[in-house]
Amino acid sequence: MTSSSKGASLSLDSISKHYGPVTAAQDVSLEVRAGEFVSLLGPSGSGKTTTLNMIAGFDDPSSGTISIDGVDVTSIPIHRRNIGMVFQGYALFPHMSVEKNVEYPLKQHGFSKPERAEAVSRALETVSLSGFRERMPAQLSGGQRQRVALARAIAYDPPLLLMDEPLSALDRALRESLQGEIRKIHRELGTTVIYVTHDQDEALALSDRIVVFSEGRVQQIGTPSELYRSPANDFVSRFLGESIHVSGAVQMVEGRAEFEAGETSWPVQARVSGPAEAMIRPENVALGPPEAVSGDGVPSVSAVVKDIVYMGHSVKFSVDLADGARGGGVVRMSSGDAPPVEVGDCVRLSWSPQNATILPGHEAAAGDADEEIAEVRR
Template identity: 50%
Template sequence: MSDDHPPHGAAIRLRGLTKRYGSVTAVDAIDLDARPGEFLTMLGPSGSGKTTTLNMIAGFVDVTEGELTIDGDDVANLPPNKRNIGMVFQHYALFPHMSVADNVEYPLRQRGIGKTQRATMVADALRTVGLEHLGRRKPKELSGGQQQRVALARAMVYNPRVLLMDEPLGALDKKLRDTLQLEIKRIHAELGTTFVYVTHDQDEALVLSDRIAVFNDGRIQQIGTPSELYEYPNSLFVAQFLGESSLFEGTLEGGRVHTNGRALTATRGDHPDTQNVTVIVRPERICLHAGDGEPAAENAVPGRVIQHIYFGNARKVEVRLTDGTTVLVRESATGTLVPVHADDPVWLTFRAQDASVLATA
């Protein structure tokens, strides 16, 4: 991009932000900050309020209550074109009769920027997304991934202080999504603009984000870095939505969780003030032991193999516990995989430091 691009994006501050449609509360008094230059992802299932929140930041949806500021400026009542925000949608929204270069140039024309400067800014934007050689083509002559790059170039060509992205990779196949995720990450690092990204894809959120805000039922359940949310979820919802989890339900007595005839120790989690709790362990932190002889370990739970699935670089084993619960074990194929078959007796072991105790929902 051009040298006059600001080195950092804007700070976004939401306080008590609320959106109601009649008696339905779509976003319920959320507090959220995006730091200057940060890549913040809003992650959650459909209907969780993440897209409505993004649209309030963009100005496409009116705020019912609460505070919305960008770099300290109250923008809640400003129209979208007065907020200096770029927006990338899932379905590109390119003009089919215009060339790639003309599509990217369009917002510059709308802002009355001179022809010479427009040409420089368009060239910079196309170069940033790797499409400098395709400026004369029409959108229909491009692949889906190339069209999304054009949409990204158009959103960032005028150097907005904030770039909002609403499931921009949702219409693409997995391999192309994986490639563009890395491109978006590179572009963010190069520009220093504040990115706010909406997705329901947990893997995408983990790859891209500096921090993730997990939404559900119009509220934010937890905010943190990818590693904080993955390693230290504060609820069963977050643990199950962000990555796979193996759950051992039981009762909390004397600091240990009693389940499947065993007493388990877990050092993570808040050890809630309730008797019914769940021990959560990520599948890759569980070790599988064949046979019915109990291994020496701080936590060991017996079960029987349901099935195992080979992924090339990993193996996933489903195990049924004595209480009928199914848990997962994920093993790397780089290690020695113990041969197992359906209905084989096995033991599952894990360390207390890899397990969290949370209230059962």
């Protein structure tokens, strides 16, 4: 089934939301292309859901403007914005069948009875629930209820679909299955999707672009690859994926910039000077015995293994740096290549200089980021 629905463009121009002295979102600006899938990613209290609620019309911005397809909708009420919405808690009517739940918004939008019947059939087919029309919500599993909520939201082909942590209450296998459903529906309908999540893997798997929030502000906007490979700051690097962090400083040595940490250093193309952090993703770090010797120009540091997690195809080592180097993080190696080390062993870490991203050093910010990320992952 393929629909002719066309997504809407969305523009946020410096929108902010204040609740008395508390700032929930500050100067959020974003341009979303028609048909794009954009995730708002961040920990609790970061401003992502507040931003979604302002787009939907549940909250009015304290300042700034919101435009859909070039039309300023900042002061337009919810029911006139032509937006589909999928909530975390399903929000199904318990006294209505699956069919009646999906039909409800069609009635509100003035569809005729034949049009409603066709749209309900199409939506239920899209989410693979055609045989569940007469079921009541209480007779469905959590995943089936979420698919009904999705069918209800897409039944009238909204050009803009907002999704607020729709999969967070489901188990991992079901989340991954429904992620596939959401990707399929997005491709088929061409609807513009704004998707709120605190799950980094979910955002990476679903999105054309990701907007990373922290403390009410946008930290970075980019494709999953851009954010993973070239984070703008320490918070984004720690929040989006695992990594090794090496604390040090960028110094000028004989006219060129070098990153120095403990006993290791290497030339860098850095736009920062002074305290800095080198961030290396876990798949780009080699872990070997403490006496391992790196090649010329290959940075290496000593570390102590703090934890080992066997993951089938790979092994994850959590390490702290040693011998004057400060930092630590995670190294991942394939099961076949992982060395026979134990918790407490000393090891040697090495990486190619081009795989290290240099970020401005800010130990306080790093600590705040770690605290927020730990809260999300608990």
